[in-house]
Amino acid sequence: MKVVVIGGTGLIGSKLVGKLNDHGHEAVAAAPNTGVNTLTGEGLAEVLEGASVVVDVSNSPSFEDQAVMDFFRTSTTNLLKAEAEAGVQHHVALSVVGTERLQESGYFRAKQAQEELIKASGIPYSIVHATQFFEFMKGIAAEATKGDTVRLAPVKIQPIGSDDVAAAVGRTAVGTPVNGVAEVAGPDEFQLDELIRKGLAAKNDPRTVVSDVHARYFGAELKETTLLPGPDAHIAATRFVDWLAQQQ
Template structure:
């Protein structure tokens, strides 16, 4: 089957294109650098011709509140319209575990808007909620840094390897639409502040991690279980310690 991957040249998209190709599917990477722009609509009709499935793993180039909302609203609206006109029968999007619980954050408000547009589109769909990627531990630290101090709440987090995310999205894409949300997470639950403290130390990063129960996460207040999935989540196999050992 032909599967068009929006954001197909990025971290998850490139892995997904490869995995789908290995399983005999015609996987097409669609991104601005391949001539497809969901913000302007450029190239959408052409790339979606003959596609059964479209998978959106794209992300906003800016996380500023207005910019990220504009990105997800505009790109998703254009993609859904083009998909409907092309006869796409399954729309898949990658989103984030806890999106509906993080609505103080402009980024997560934009992701929620994306999900609501998909749900209201009338196109059969599946939304994959993944926990934070192993590769983004430094990014969590960066967004929580003031000077040389990283302030993080002592809440649970259950990160996942990007390869496992791509595999989960791939399985969902070639399966039947669930018309709902599928959650995926890594096998280990950590305390956020302790995880980032250890990750920075392993990289020789001199920043100090301070445990602060009131520290926001991406601009939103978090409770103990805000960032972890529910009991029905698919649990991936790759452990954080094993992944980290391979990075050295």
């Protein structure tokens, strides 16, 4: 099966391409540095020739509200049009658990717009909602930092390793389209501020983590369960403590 991975040279994409090829599929990494640009359409028709499945794990280079909305709308529109012309039979997209609950955030409004375009396209689809990756804890801390203080809401989070995300997306890609959303999460539930505090301590980072119920998460205020998956989520195996030990 030929599977084209949009964003195939990034964190998830590169792992996904490797896993699919290891399982005997023809996985092709598509990204600007491989000559495929979903914003301009460059290389799309060529790379999609003979493809059964397209997996979109690309991300916007900017998280500024208008820039990220423009990215996902333009990229997704161009991609879906090219897929329809190529006869692609399954569109898979990676998104985020809680997207529909985080609409105060420009980034998550853009992800919601992406999902709505996919649902309206007429192409059989699967949307994988993953909780935040272990690898993104650094970015969450950076976004919440002012001076030497990291201000975070004491809400629940169930993060997941990128290897487990890639495996879940791969299983979805070679399976039957669900024409809906499938969730995947890590095995352990944490309090967000405590999780970041542990991560910073492990790297001897001197910043202080402060618990603040009104602290915003990429522009959105959080409720206790905003970031948690539902009861039917697939639970991955890798624990944060084990991943953290591997990093050290």
